[in-house]
Amino acid sequence: MSSAIPGDLKYGETDEWVRVDGDEATIGISDYAQNELGDVVYLDLPWDDAGSRTIKAGDHIGDIESVKATSPLFSPVSGLILKVNESLRDQPESVNSEPYGKGWLLVIRLSDPSELDKLMDAAAYEAFIQTRKQ
Amino acid sequence: MGEHETAATALQRTPLFERHQALGARLVEFGGWEMPVQYSGIIEEHRAVRERAGLFDVSHMGEFRITGSGALAFLQSLVPNDVSKLAINQALYTQLCLPTGGTVDDLLIYHLGTDDYMAVVNAGTMPKDWAWFTEHAAAHADVTLRNDSATTGLIALQGPAAQRILQPLTTTDLHTIAYYHCQPGTVSGIECLISRTGYTGEDGFELYCSAGQVGALWDALLAAGRPEGLLPAGLGARDTLRLEAGYCLYGHELTEDITPLEAGLGWSVKLNKESDFIGRQALLDEKQHGLKRKLVGIVLRDRGIPRAGYAIMREGERIGEVTSGTMCPTLEQAVALGYVPPDAAAPGTQLAIEIRGKPVAAEVVTLPFYKRAK
Numbered sequence: 248m249s250s251a252i253p254g255d256l257k258y259g260e261t262d263e264w265v266r267v268d269g270d271e272a273t274i275g276i277s278d279y280a281q282n283e284l285g286d287v288v289y290l291d292l293p294w295d296d297a298g299s300r301t302i303k304a305g306d307h308i309g310d311i312e313s314v315k316a317t318s319p320l321f322s323p324v325s326g327l328i329l330k331v332n333e334s335l336r337d338q339p340e341s342v343n344s345e346p347y348g349k350g351w352l353l354v355i356r357l358s359d360p361s362e363l364d365k366l367m368d369a370a371a372y373e374a375f376i377q378t379r380k381q
Numbered sequence: 382m383g384e385h386e387t388a389a390t391a392l393q394r395t396p397l398f399e400r401h402q403a404l405g406a407r408l409v410e411f412g413g414w415e416m417p418v419q420y421s422g423i424i425e426e427h428r429a430v431r432e433r434a435g436l437f438d439v440s441h442m443g444e445f446r447i448t449g450s451g452a453l454a455f456l457q458s459l460v461p462n463d464v465s466k467l468a469i470n471q472a473l474y475t476q477l478c479l480p481t482g483g484t485v486d487d488l489l490i491y492h493l494g495t496d497d498y499m500a501v502v503n504a505g506t507m508p509k510d511w512a513w514f515t516e517h518a519a520a521h522a523d524v525t526l527r528n529d530s531a532t533t534g535l536i537a538l539q540g541p542a543a544q545r546i547l548q549p550l551t552t553t554d555l556h557t558i559a560y561y562h563c564q565p566g567t568v569s570g571i572e573c574l575i576s577r578t579g580y581t582g583e584d585g586f587e588l589y590c591s592a593g594q595v596g597a598l599w600d601a602l603l604a605a606g607r608p609e610g611l612l613p614a615g616l617g618a619r620d621t622l623r624l625e626a627g628y629c630l631y632g633h634e635l636t637e638d639i640t641p642l643e644a645g646l647g648w649s650v651k652l653n654k655e656s657d658f659i660g661r662q663a664l665l666d667e668k669q670h671g672l673k674r675k676l677v678g679i680v681l682r683d684r685g686i687p688r689a690g691y692a693i694m695r696e697g698e699r700i701g702e703v704t705s706g707t708m709c710p711t712l713e714q715a716v717a718l719g720y721v722p723p724d725a726a727a728p729g730t731q732l733a734i735e736i737r738g739k740p741v742a743a744e745v746v747t748l749p750f751y752k753r754a755k
Binding site for chain 2: 288
């Protein structure tokens with residue numbers, strides 16, 4: 248099964264995507280990841296931390312619950328949590344239906360933009376998925 | 382992220398494996414078998430079964446044939462339920478117990494004819510169950526055992542539209558098959574045992590046929606069911622459906638350390654039947670002295686999803702453990718099954734489930750979570 252991998256995003260090895268706009272980065276999980284998880288029914292995100300919590304790349308920042316299992320969510324970048332997608336409280340299924348749109352998870356103000364260079368571009372991420380399937 | 386499937390070494394496959402692949406199923410390891418966990422999505426498949434119909438490949442289950450003039454006496458000595466009460470073409474639910482009362486497996490027993498029975502056991506425990514059957518049959522005269530697991534195909538057709546879908550494919554009048562009864566017949570020209578049983582909480586049928594014909598049977602049922610909104614359904618939906626219906630899953634609610642009485646299956650344990658059976662004394666003692674723990678249904682009163690292994694808390698103290706949990710697709714509520722001491726088992730009891738170190742408010746409720754309207 249092929250997955251959508253937009254060319255304008257960066258990707259982490261734990262299947263997050265990052266969309267950069269100035270010094271702000273929006274984070275979500277990839278189409279491949281949502282498909283692997285199956286129906287998302289609940290997200291445990293840092294709801295109360297917007298504007299107050301600084302995280303490091305690799306930090307465990309939440310959990311995504313599908314019908315079958317719980318999967319930890321890691322931040323691919325460092326910085327201050329600016330926003331958490333409140334609509335996912337009532338519509339967690341957006342992560343499945345629009346992983347790159349309404350299903351976004353967090354916005355982070357980047358403290359170290361050079362971290363972006365360590366993330367994969369779309370071609371590298373596609374190759375990365377293929378190696379994992381084998 | 383996600384559950385990465387382990388390397389598929391030496392996993393067994395049912396005769397329908399290629400069909401699952403062609404249908405785009407996600408395949409996972411389950412009890413030593415490579416099985417479809419979902420096709421279009423667990424929630425969609427779950428709802429199809431509740432509202433219309435779903436088709437499940439359960440050919441991985443094990444089937445043992447027990448024949449001979451000693452068959453009934455042997456089975457009576459092996460299981461807590463009363464097999465002597467079965468009419469021909471009737472089935473019952475029961476367990477295999479250890480002398481301690483712990484559960485080796487849970488199973489169905491069909492009475493197919495005079496001195497002729499079939500036991501249907503779980504896939505992952507089949508080798509252990511077969512050893513248990515053969516070991517204990519040795520002490521009985523005139524019992525012949527045959528392991529038909531590899532040569533038997535099994536499809537479950539479940540949901541309110543099941544009879545409407547199946548009837549045009551068979552000359553058997555399905556109205557004459559009551560719940561937990563069966564009849565031999567043909568479906569789309571294929572010889573089957575048509576059984577009105579299931580594991581979803583809906584009306585439905587389980588169709589046993591030869592492994593060589595189960596593919597043709599699957600195709601016929603899928604074609605007949607599609608216009609009625611039937612979907613192929615995987616083990617994921619099977620699990621959420623059985624959990625809503627409050628059915629035990631071996632390895633979760635039942636293990637060798639859990640007795641059927643603790644699991645709330647006392648209705649299937651006939652301590653006063655004429656025959657002695659393995660585990661009877663332990664179960665009698667347990668009943669007399671009182672249960673140490675009971676299986677309960679729990680709903681979360683705050684946000685979160687309970688999972689197997691999570692702690693059940695009361696006033697800050699750990700009193701038990703979740704054995705199964707999920708977000709119920711029909712009820713749209715997070716629910717769990719788990720074991721607690723009897724004094725915490727009454728519906729309405731306020732508890733908490735510890736989710737990643739945080740207590741989440743929960744309440745004991747009456748099982749099942751879901752019961753279909755008759």
